[in-house]
Amino acid sequence: MNLCEKTLEHFRHQMVREQLLGRDISDKKVLDVFKNTPRHKFIETSNNKEAYGDFPLEIGSGQTISQPYMAALMVQLIEAKKTDRVLEIGTGSGYQTAILAELAKEVFSVECIDVLAERAKGILSELGYGNIRVKVGDGTLGWQEFAPFDKIIVTASSPDVPGPLIDQLAAGGKLVIPVGPRASQRLILVEKSEKGCVTKSDKTGCVFVPLIGKYGWSEGFE
Ligand code: SAM
Numbered sequence: 001m002n003l004c005e006k007t008l009e010h011f012r013h014q015m016v017r018e019q020l021l022g023r024d025i026s027d028k029k030v031l032d033v034f035k036n037t038p039r040h041k042f043i044e045t046s047n048n049k050e051a052y053g054d055f056p057l058e059i060g061s062g063q064t065i066s067q068p069y070m071a072a073l074m075v076q077l078i079e080a081k082k083t084d085r086v087l088e089i090g091t092g093s094g095y096q097t098a099i100l101a102e103l104a105k106e107v108f109s110v111e112c113i114d115v116l117a118e119r120a121k122g123i124l125s126e127l128g129y130g131n132i133r134v135k136v137g138d139g140t141l142g143w144q145e146f147a148p149f150d151k152i153i154v155t156a157s158s159p160d161v162p163g164p165l166i167d168q169l170a171a172g173g174k175l176v177i178p179v180g181p182r183a184s185q186r187l188i189l190v191e192k193s194e195k196g197c198v199t200k201s202d203k204t205g206c207v208f209v210p211l212i213g214k215y216g217w218s219e220g221f222e
Pocket of ligand 1: 210
């Protein structure tokens with residue numbers, strides 16, 4: 001059953017109250033952008049209320065759109081601001097790309113599956129986003145042409161932090177990535193000081209789809 005926009009707005013606000021504010025998402029800018037971004041437009045389902053559930057959802061090609069709370073936590077951790085150029089690895093549905101585009105100056109997003117990248121591009125353009133570039137490629141290599149980036153967000157899990165992403169992070173920048181074995185990972189915040197020193201902190205446990213690429217998992221890993 002597909003619900004009308006007004007009803008979906010009600011469920012979206014409930015999602016923000018219960019799943020984000022009810023946990024540890026306290027940044028008002030982040031809460032507002034999740035309140036205003038129509039997550040249901042990024043998902044193909046016969047029941048669009050599902051878009052506001054407290055779980056990841058399938059988006060095709062064996063991939064998922066992350067649970068709203070996990071997407072919000074990652075966005076809160078990087079503290080995106082209006083002057084930031086953000087690199088996102090793993091465009092997926094394009095939902096988190098849209099969230100980042102509302103908070104930052106420009107978003108550069110890399111997706112390795114072309115049908116997902118094309119679908120996301122179409123939705124983002126229909127919704128009128130003019131500050132996003134999406135490309136198909138191996139995001140473990142970053143996007144050298146536009147580096148350095150003030151913030152980097154990786155939405156798939158890697159055995160370690162890919163070196164090129166650390167290199168492409170600007171001084172004073174923040175990067176968030178799920179790191180660890182296939183079954184479960186830790187969400188790691190990487191910070192680069194103004195002098196270029198890199199520190200890592202463990203934020204929480206998580207489970208993400210794998211980051212497949214030169215500096216991530218190789219295809220067909222166990
Ligand atoms: N944040 C996304 C959203 O809002 O829909 C969900 C991203 S999904 C959890 C992870 C994505 O990372 C998948 O679309 C997958 O194809 C992509 N991915 C995996 N390895 C990649 C790589 N090396 N480069 C770019 N994208 C990759």
